[in-house]
Amino acid sequence: MSNEYIALLSDEEANLRELIESEKEMKSEWSGLDQAEFTALERGQSAYDQICDEKRDSSYLDSFWPSFQKAKVHFF
Structure with a gap:
């Protein structure tokens, strides 16, 4: 059970990192507007x-x- 929980948290952490990177990219694009x-x-x-x-x-x-x-x- 704890291994499943750790795997789920790892997946969520990866998703969060992707979202943060996407936000940085969007902010960079928006700065030129x-x-x-x-x-x-x-x-x-x-x-x-x-x-x-x-x-x-x-x-x-x-x-x-x-x-x-x-x-x-x-x-x-």
Whole structure:
């Protein structure tokens, strides 16, 4: 069990290192942008994040739909 946990932590550490490296690369690319381009890029990222959040929330709610349908049949 502890070996599995250590392997999982190692994988997560590698993933985190990749994310940090990607962030450094993005910051380097963004440093050459003017303020208007940067603001537009931030807005686009924010919109994308909101869409992902809505999709996740929708998927979560959809997971209850089959149970709701079964319960509805029993009540009506």
